Amino acid sequence: MTTDNPAMAEALRLALLRANPDLSRFDPLPRIISHDDFSRGFCGWSQLVGNYEDDLDGMLPGYAQHTSAMLSTLAHWEAGSHGGMDSSYALKLASRPKAGAQNVTIKRHTFRKRGPIRFEAYVTFKPEANELNLSETDVRAFGIAFDLQGGDRDAANERVMPHLRFLNAENGNHVQKWQFKTETTPFKTFGGARSPEAAKTVSHYHLSSEGWRDLPDGAQRLCYNEIPTKVNWTYLCLDFDLETMKATGFRCNDRVFDMSGYDSIRIKAMKNLWCMLNFLFFVETDSDKRAFLYIDSVCISGDF
Amino acid sequence: MLPENITAIVARNERWTGEAASEPYEAGWAREAVIFVRALKDPKGPQPQIHAEISPDGMRWLPEGTVAVMPTTRDGIAVLRVKHFGNWLRVTARFAEGSESTVLVTLHAKA
Numbered sequence: 001m002t003t004d005n006p007a008m009a010e011a012l013r014l015a016l017l018r019a020n021p022d023l024s025r026f027d028p029l030p031r032i033i034s035h036d037d038f039s040r041g042f043c044g045w046s047q048l049v050g051n052y053e054d055d056l057d058g059m060l061p062g063y064a065q066h067t068s069a070m071l072s073t074l075a076h077w078e079a080g081s082h083g084g085m086d087s088s089y090a091l092k093l094a095s096r097p098k099a100g101a102q103n104v105t106i107k108r109h110t111f112r113k114r115g116p117i118r119f120e121a122y123v124t125f126k127p128e129a130n131e132l133n134l135s136e137t138d139v140r141a142f143g144i145a146f147d148l149q150g151g152d153r154d155a156a157n158e159r160v161m162p163h164l165r166f167l168n169a170e171n172g173n174h175v176q177k178w179q180f181k182t183e184t185t186p187f188k189t190f191g192g193a194r195s196p197e198a199a200k201t202v203s204h205y206h207l208s209s210e211g212w213r214d215l216p217d218g219a220q221r222l223c224y225n226e227i228p229t230k231v232n233w234t235y236l237c238l239d240f241d242l243e244t245m246k247a248t249g250f251r252c253n254d255r256v257f258d259m260s261g262y263d264s265i266r267i268k269a270m271k272n273l274w275c276m277l278n279f280l281f282f283v284e285t286d287s288d289k290r291a292f293l294y295i296d297s298v299c300i301s302g303d304f
Numbered sequence: 305m306l307p308e309n310i311t312a313i314v315a316r317n318e319r320w321t322g323e324a325a326s327e328p329y330e331a332g333w334a335r336e337a338v339i340f341v342r343a344l345k346d347p348k349g350p351q352p353q354i355h356a357e358i359s360p361d362g363m364r365w366l367p368e369g370t371v372a373v374m375p376t377t378r379d380g381i382a383v384l385r386v387k388h389f390g391n392w393l394r395v396t397a398r399f400a401e402g403s404e405s406t407v408l409v410t411l412h413a414k415a
Binding site: 040041057 | 305308
């Protein structure tokens with residue numbers, strides 16, 4: 001796009017975005033890295049499998065429980081297919097029916113430039129509708145995370161993993177607040193190595209229940225609706241700067257959150273993850289009932 | 305656009321005993337599915353039949369009619385081919401006491 005008249009170029013960009021029904025509900029940065037609506041398939045959202053060597057038995061239990069996401073019309077036993085925002089389909093992530101069970105879906109890229117990125121999505125969550133009651137405290141949490149590492153020639157490199165979750169309920173209490181975490185589990189090594197530095201393969205479970213901290217003024221009551229089979233889509237937007245490796249903004253529907261007190265999991269850079277740009281959704285159940293996270297659409301953009 | 309197809313892992317390294325089932329999987333967009341059940345370890349005891357099941361809601365299940373026999377050796381693979389399954393799919397097997405198998409169940413769905 002021309003830079004002779006930046007204001008005109010930006011006005012033209014916005015006019016084109018806003019006239020496009022697929023993109024008009026997003027506020028992308030100048031380059032769209034990927035735009036996923038799940039009427040076009042899985043769009044690269046895959047299962048997060050844990051690391052292993054020799055056999056699968058050493059995979060950490062957090063990862064071993066994960067299963068593949070699916071394309072869903074949000075079909076309910078008494079109301080039929082709910083559908084997405086403007087197609088029949090959404091991506092569905094389902095936990096197993098055991099309190100504390102989690103599932104994750106991941107999209108893996110690398111980046112071209114360390115600069116601002118924006119992650120936008122429309123999502124909703126519900127428990128499996130196997131009881132005829134509101135069930136509003138059956139889903140413990142859903143959230144988004146990134147997995148990032150600088151380029152191989154960057155100084156002071158770290159692996160940085162921003163995590164942000166909506167803690168809907170905890171042990172039956174309707175909590176409804178946003179949280180982040182800065183800790184992961186100790187590293188497990190494979191292949192008989194005595195230290196993570198000596199091992200070719202290591203693993204840690206960054207979605208463990210320990211270490212979640214409240215986002216300042218992070219309480220929010222989302223639209224859950226009145227029975228387990230009525231859903232409403234919620235807008236999320238997380239801004240992150242790959243140069244400073246800091247979150248720069250978070251919005252959810254009508255709320256704008258102060259991210260000055262937010263930080264990410266930070267661990268030593270790893271030897272095979274240069275320029276990594278991964279995006280994750282996760283869901284966790286608070287009851288012995290499957291928790292579902294539905295993702296209508298995702299737009300990932302950057303300024304480069 | 306090419307027709308959608310997907311390989312979904314619906315059970316990985318799961319030790320199946322007693323009444324075993326894969327997690328429910330929605331594939332209403334698909335016209336056909338092939339499900340492979342691989343024994344990752346030496347199965348123990350007599351190996352039962354494995355059944356494809358369908359559901360109106362992902363919670364109540366009926367036999368679809370397709371049946372295979374669980375693999376009897378490590379790295380043996382059973383296969384089930386299904387069509388006209390509506391939306392929900394899973395596989396089930398009933399193991400006698402003392403019997404078990406550690407399975408990898410992969411579902412290959414095609415529009």
